[in-house]
Amino acid sequence: MPTKIEKDAATGTDTTGHEWDGIKELNTPLPKWWLYTFYACIVWGVIYTVLLPSWPTLSSHFGGTSGWTRRGELAETLAAQKAGQADTRAKIVEMSIADIRKDPALMGYVQAAGRVAFADNCAGCHGAGGAGAVGFPTLADDDWIWGGEPEQILQTITYGIRNNNENSRISDMPRFGADGMLTKEQIADVADYVLSLSGTQADAAVLERGGVIYAENCAACHGEKGEGMHEMGAPRLSDAIWLYGGDRKTVIETITYARRGNMPAWIERLDPATVKVLATYVHALGGGQ
Structure with missing residues (x-):
């Protein structure tokens, strides 16, 4: 409960006028060094907000009167390095x-x-x-x-x-299945033939059919034996290195829809x-x- 301000008999210091359960709070002044430091911080804070980027605005922020920004400092450093x-x-x-x-x-x-x-x-x-x-x-x-x-x-x-x-380098593999150039059966045969170029085994009859299809539709870019052609941007097919995957399903998908990464x-x-x-x-x- 608030009480009247009085002087503490033991210390000679005024009280704040507050008392809790018989305990009175002394109004002990802060040390002058602390007050001076506090006031100096206030002055520095005002100077800082005037000189440097500080207060937000509706669209941006106050940029400060000094013209300095951390981004600008970085740009100068990078320019010097460059x-x-x-x-x-x-x-x-x-x-x-x-x-x-x-x-x-x-x-x-x-x-x-x-x-x-x-x-x-x-x-x-x-x-x-x-x-x-x-x-x-x-x-x-x-x-x-x-x-x-x-x-x-x-x-x-x-x-x-x-x-x-x-x-730009340009290569354009046909969509043999999506555009109806080959049937599903033909695509399956040529996929087995393509896989055989890197050592995969398949039925001889399938390979014979696939080889004919490959010669008519693929060899002009990928080479007669799947060696690839840099001039055409056509990958090698005989080294078991695959950009999108070398399993049969993926090869069929590639032949059907083509790949056109950029x-x-x-x-x-x-x-x-x-x-x-x-x-x-x-x-x-x-x-x-």
Whole structure:
């Protein structure tokens, strides 16, 4: 219950006027050092909210009178780093990948920068280290759809595959089943023949029928023995390496509906130096030809 303010007999300090069960609260002043610190914090808080980004507004926030932002500071740091790398990146753009690989200093830069660029732009589809995934080619083996030579890899990364860029790589497998070009029985026969190219056994009569269908419809792109053709973007069929799966059901599905995966033209998203770094890095993953 509130009581009147009085002086405590023991300490000589005024009370606050409050008492609980006979216990009176003293009105002990705060230390001056604490008060001065408190006031200084208030002053600093006012200065901070004036100079730096602070109060929210209906559409954004007050940007501060100093013009400083953390984003701006980061942009300046990145710009400084980029400027420091300008000579190196200019060399990379001008040199061939073969010559870059002969330069230990440039390759050290490529390995570091390429690892970051690959993780940011490529690993989401092609997996860490180029391990690949269903529908996304492995980049660490020797099986290449469009060719694994350095300049072929650069071309693929630069302009992509089946996109709107005028220089994009284009291949267009027919939908043999969906468009009525082959019957289900014919597709089944040619699927068994295709699987036989990589060692799968099948009935001789089936293989004979499938071989005829393959020669008439598939060999022009995939080769007479399934060796593939880089110029056509036609995968090899004789090595048991499958982009979408090598079981009979999946092969039949591929022949019936075709596969038309696409890849961006990275030159539209990345600068030429980064594209060259990525091409050099991918070639060095272990599968470059």
